[in-house]
Amino acid sequence: MSNKGLEGIVATQSSISSIIDGVLTYRGINIDELAENAQFEEVIYLLWHGELPKQDQLEQFTKELAENAAIPEDVIQLIKLVPQGNHPMAVLRTVISSLALYDDEAQDMSKEANLRKAMRLQAKIPTVVAAFHRIREGKDVVSPRGDYNLAQNFLYMLNGEAPDQIAIEAFNKALVLHADHELNASTFAARVTVGTLSDIYSGITSAIGALKGPLHGGANEAVMKMLEEIGTVEKAEIFIRKALDNKVKVMGFGHRVYKDGDPRAKHLKVMSQRLTTLTGQPQWYEMSIKIDEMVTAEKGLKPNVDFYSASVYHSLGIPRDLFTPIFAISRTSGWTAHILEQYDNNRLIRPRAEYVGPVNAHYIPVNER
Numbered sequence: 001m002s003n004k005g006l007e008g009i010v011a012t013q014s015s016i017s018s019i020i021d022g023v024l025t026y027r028g029i030n031i032d033e034l035a036e037n038a039q040f041e042e043v044i045y046l047l048w049h050g051e052l053p054k055q056d057q058l059e060q061f062t063k064e065l066a067e068n069a070a071i072p073e074d075v076i077q078l079i080k081l082v083p084q085g086n087h088p089m090a091v092l093r094t095v096i097s098s099l100a101l102y103d104d105e106a107q108d109m110s111k112e113a114n115l116r117k118a119m120r121l122q123a124k125i126p127t128v129v130a131a132f133h134r135i136r137e138g139k140d141v142v143s144p145r146g147d148y149n150l151a152q153n154f155l156y157m158l159n160g161e162a163p164d165q166i167a168i169e170a171f172n173k174a175l176v177l178h179a180d181h182e183l184n185a186s187t188f189a190a191r192v193t194v195g196t197l198s199d200i201y202s203g204i205t206s207a208i209g210a211l212k213g214p215l216h217g218g219a220n221e222a223v224m225k226m227l228e229e230i231g232t233v234e235k236a237e238i239f240i241r242k243a244l245d246n247k248v249k250v251m252g253f254g255h256r257v258y259k260d261g262d263p264r265a266k267h268l269k270v271m272s273q274r275l276t277t278l279t280g281q282p283q284w285y286e287m288s289i290k291i292d293e294m295v296t297a298e299k300g301l302k303p304n305v306d307f308y309s310a311s312v313y314h315s316l317g318i319p320r321d322l323f324t325p326i327f328a329i330s331r332t333s334g335w336t337a338h339i340l341e342q343y344d345n346n347r348l349i350r351p352r353a354e355y356v357g358p359v360n361a362h363y364i365p366v367n368e369r
Contacts, residue, residue: 011188011349016047016337017180022260026180027051035267040150040175040330041065044122047180047337048115062149068123069144069153071131072102076141079132088132088325089212093205095128096121100201107199114343117200118336125332126150129325130157151175154329159317166278167316170271174309177264178327180334182257186210186217190335191342195349200339207335208328214251217324217331222251223310224320227287236290244298252307253295261302268308275315284311 003009017026024031027046034043038052041062045053053061078098082091100106103120105113131141134157142157151172155163163171181187189210194203211217230239243250255262269288276285288311292303313323 006351011183011351012191014183014338014341015050016334016341017182019182019257022258022263024181024263031177031263032267035173035176035264038176040172040179040333043176043179044333047333048118048340063146064119065123065150066144066146066148066153068120069127071099071124071127075099075102075128076131076135079128079135082132084136087212088129088321089208089217089328091132092125092128092325092328093208093212095132096125096208097201097205099124099128100199103201106201109197109199109343111340111343114200114340118340121200121204121336122332123150126154126329127157129322129329130154132325133158133319133322134160150329154326155316166275170275170312171316173267173271174312174326175330177267177305178309178330180331180337184216185213186331187335187338191338192349194339194342195346197346200336203339204332204335207331211324211328211331217327219251219304220306220310220313220327221320221323223307224314224323226251227284227310227314228320230287233283233286233290236287237294240291240294244294250291250295250299250301252303252310253299253301255304258302258304262304264305265303265308268305268312269303272308272311272315275312279315281315284314 015027017024018028026034026043027050029046029052038046039058039062042052042058044065045051045058045061075095075098079091079095082094099121103117105117108114127144134141139160142160144153144157148156149172151168152163155167155171183191186207190203190207193206194200214222226239230236240250242248272285272288276282288308292307295301296303310320310323313326314320318326
């Protein structure tokens with residue numbers, strides 16, 4: 001008997017992250033501690049190396065990320081050649097794949113080379129997303145700064161000005177919360193790809209393809225679309241009532257592995273209230289609260305990480321269609337950690353399928369059909 005969607009199937013062993021009794025940890029550290037205290041660079045280091053960095057290690061690691069953040073001029077030209085109107089995730093998938101063509105170590109499968117490639121990928125993906133947005137807006141591409149951390153650099157490259165502290169803090173927290181999530185669809189896709197001993201760029205490209213879907217990374221974009229359609233707090237109840245009565249899925253609620261609520265959501269809920277108040281747009285938070293109350297009461301579903309991240313990103317001035325690429329910026333840390341772990345103890349991932357088609361069928365010559 002097959003389990004649809006592989007639900008409940010344990011496909012591998014991993015020491016990277018866990019979800020046990022509704023508690024999410026990275027390398028055994030509760031996500032609440034990391035969300036409240038950690039820099040994203042600390043989390044990347046933790047996922048890759050299995051321990052938090054010491055001060056000098058963190059400084060060197062942050063410096064290396066900044067030093068590797070620039071992308072080749074040819075890649076910038078590629079982004080400029082992309083036809084207008086394409087979804088940013090489609091562009092990201094293509095551009096990240098193209099980076100392999102400019103990496104002399106792309107085919108070097110040694111552990112040391114793979115770690116260096118992981119560093120380059122993590123450093124460059126924010127630059128690619130920001131460059132794409134600047135180019136489509138008809139603006140000059142902003143080069144990364146060597147003295148900024150990843151959260152600072154992305155906001156700086158996106159907007160062309162130094163971000164304020166609240167924006168850096170909010171974006172850093174979002175990156176920490178999205179960094180890894182056990183064997184989710186995109187992580188599994190990455191592991192399947194590199195399980196064939198394909199290269200790390202192929203693995204990340206596969207992961208981006210999986211993340212693009214609205215049932216995975218695209219959910220927070222769908223949440224913001226819904227909020228914009230509702231428009232005002234007064235209209236929220238009517239909109240959600242109609243959706244519930246017509247059995248229309250309300251995006252941003254429920255999660256296959258959390259029965260008592262996503263532990264990441266509460267951090268973004270607080271940040272949403274803070275940011276929407278600060279930016280004079282409290283309606284996004286107030287609408288979200290109204291929807292949260294109704295769906296939780298009526299369906300017993302609680303908000304997941306996507307629900308409040310939508311209003312957080314919107315308050316940071318980030319366009320809705322960049323929400324999923326930002327998810328990819330964060331999740332690259334987890335994807336690369338899983339890829340490195342897969343290489344360390346590899347076995348080709350090749351499950352079986354339960355056949356449910358016709359049996360005892362025969363070939364019929366074409367003139368007799």
